[in-house]
Each structure stands twice: as C-alpha cells, then as structure tokens.
Amino acid sequence: xxxxxxxxxxxxxxxxxxxxxxxxxxxxxxxxxxxxxxxxxxxxxxxxxxxxxxxxxxxxxxxxxxxxxxxxxxxxxxxxxxxxxxxxxxxxxxxxxxxxx
Numbered sequence: 001x002x003x004x005x006x007x008x009x010x011x012x013x014x015x016x017x018x019x020x021x022x023x024x025x026x027x028x029x030x031x032x033x034x035x036x037x038x039x040x041x042x043x044x045x046x047x048x049x050x051x052x053x054x055x056x057x058x059x060x061x062x063x064x065x066x067x068x069x070x071x072x073x074x075x076x077x078x079x080x081x082x083x084x085x086x087x088x089x090x091x092x093x094x095x096x097x098x099x100x101x
Contacts, residue, residue, distance in 0.1 A: 009099075014037075050086050077095065
C-alpha cells in the first residue's frame with residue numbers, strides 16, 4: 001500500500017472509531033481496522049519503558065473500558081511483550097502489519 005493511501009485509510013479508520021474526546025467508540029470487528037486501532041493506541045506508549053500491568057490497564061481505560069481484551073490484543077498481535085506482569089513495547093518491525101492485508 002502506498003504511503004498516501006496508507007495514511008488516508010488510517011485516518012478514515014481513526015475518524016470512525018475514535019470519538020472527539022479521544023476515547024475508542026468500539027473495538028473494530030474487522031481484523032485490518034482492529035490492527036489500525038491497536039497500532040494507534042500503542043503509538044501513545046513510550047518505547048523502552050516497562051509498564052506494570054496496572055499501568056497498562058489505566059492507560060487502556062483512558063480509551064476503552066474493556067482493558068483486558070485490548071491488552072490481550074496487544075500481546076497477540078506482537079505490539080507488546082509480557083514478562084510476569086511487566087509489559088514492554090516490541091520493536092515496530094515485530095508488530096502485526098495491517099497495510100499488507
């Protein structure tokens with residue numbers, strides 16, 4: 001997907017799913033859109049920082065009440081890794097890529 005088409009698609013998905021107050025209206029059912037939203041959320045986190053589970057939960061709750069599902073999605077799609085109850089962002093090249101779908 002070329003860069004401008006990628007940016008336009010991402011902007012469209014964000015407009016559809018992110019409310020004016022910044023919260024997530026709903027978790028997209030469509031896989032590609034879900035990955036766009038998950039990528040957007042983890043981009044708000046700090047690379048290299050260790051996040052205790054309670055901090056990740058608090059971060060997600062700012063966007064959506066179902067923090068357990070979103071936290072699980074972060075792990076499943078390789079946006080983050082978990083060791084015990086400590087979460088860390090994975091390098092971007094490990095993240096599931098929505099623009100190749």
